[in-house]
Amino acid sequence: MNPESVVLIDLRRVEDKCGANKLEAFQSYIFSTARPGVTYKVVSRDPDTWYSLKSLARDYGFEVLGEGKDEESGYYYVLLKLRA
Amino acid sequence: MSGRVGPLVEPDWLDKHLGEEDVKVVEVDYDPETAYRVGHIPGAFLIDWKRDLNKYPERDIIDQYGFESLMRRLGIRNSDAVILYGDYNNWFAAFAYWIFKIYGHDNVALLNGGRKKWIETSRPMTREEPRATESDYRVTKVDLSLRALFIDVLRNLWRRDVVLVDVRSPDEYAGRVTAPPEYPNEQAQRGGHIPGAVNIPWSIAVREDGTFKPLEELRRVYAEKGVTPDREVIVYCRIGERAAFTFYVLRELLGYPRVRVYDGSWSEWGNMVGAPVKTGEEP
Numbered sequence: 001m002n003p004e005s006v007v008l009i010d011l012r013r014v015e016d017k018c019g020a021n022k023l024e025a026f027q028s029y030i031f032s033t034a035r036p037g038v039t040y041k042v043v044s045r046d047p048d049t050w051y052s053l054k055s056l057a058r059d060y061g062f063e064v065l066g067e068g069k070d071e072e073s074g075y076y077y078v079l080l081k082l083r084a
Numbered sequence: 085m086s087g088r089v090g091p092l093v094e095p096d097w098l099d100k101h102l103g104e105e106d107v108k109v110v111e112v113d114y115d116p117e118t119a120y121r122v123g124h125i126p127g128a129f130l131i132d133w134k135r136d137l138n139k140y141p142e143r144d145i146i147d148q149y150g151f152e153s154l155m156r157r158l159g160i161r162n163s164d165a166v167i168l169y170g171d172y173n174n175w176f177a178a179f180a181y182w183i184f185k186i187y188g189h190d191n192v193a194l195l196n197g198g199r200k201k202w203i204e205t206s207r208p209m210t211r212e213e214p215r216a217t218e219s220d221y222r223v224t225k226v227d228l229s230l231r232a233l234f235i236d237v238l239r240n241l242w243r244r245d246v247v248l249v250d251v252r253s254p255d256e257y258a259g260r261v262t263a264p265p266e267y268p269n270e271q272a273q274r275g276g277h278i279p280g281a282v283n284i285p286w287s288i289a290v291r292e293d294g295t296f297k298p299l300e301e302l303r304r305v306y307a308e309k310g311v312t313p314d315r316e317v318i319v320y321c322r323i324g325e326r327a328a329f330t331f332y333v334l335r336e337l338l339g340y341p342r343v344r345v346y347d348g349s350w351s352e353w354g355n356m357v358g359a360p361v362k363t364g365e366e367p
Contacts (some may be wrong), residue, residue, distance in 0.1 A: 013102075022118040046192070047203040048171060055122035 011044040050076035090193035091336035112170035112177040123209035133176040138272045147225040159216030169195035179328040188225035200294040213224040232344040248281035257283040259363035272354025276363040287324040299319040320346040
């Protein structure tokens, strides 16, 4: 894989689902599968899920390269990369 | 602040009153590890829905002594205004609101839009957890008329002056799913709904950002389905939290006089031997 590439992860499946443990979802979709050198763009429609992710990502050893709301799509995003 | 709040406060209002001694802000979460623990409104205390509002080992809501003890631990006094908000579209905050009403704490409000709206509007958040000074809280009245048990629902089936409202998704109501896979502890032996119940999903009451729709619109939506203030209303979902949300809309926002939450909901009814069940789209 090109080290400069960005992998897109859509969190639609964990949004607004009571019982869907967000931390478990973050771990299985992102934290435990991320590879060094790869940048991940994680998108969410829910500001609460977005806030949880950007806070927890730092605790789990990621660098947050960028975060915010894409005004065109209305989606929230976090750009993550494993800290070296 | 000195005075009564509620039933609904806006984020701007809370911004102005944060830190006042007689205004207690409480976040009510289903999943505190990805909500309160990673950031909350400055000064807010935590109610963990599973741990703090449910009784163990039996299945029940906390009793009045449990509520008293919770209020004391959080430093809430009888005279305080309590502002509740939380994760998952305020569902569990609404459940807490219902419990506050049962145990007679009327000076309580929901924060419009919950965590979602607060974060969306870039308001302050912190990880710092406040320290409470234990209070001497006492429950002085208990209003169990706000709650329906299985037997109450059974007795009221098909009564014209009582309307049952199922606030789950259309798929759950029709019996196509008993509970989504991410809710392994909330499965039922049977799918469907309580005969006679009308399906009005909880989400009908909110906009995309989690705030409530205009009252006139809400009044019309419920009335179109036969849910009118002259009838007693019993609301249910799967474990009671979405039902508490609709209870809040009907009783607190729209002023319906007789609304009860059947918190046993489908996780009780759908497992009960001999309970009548209807499948499909029709009541």
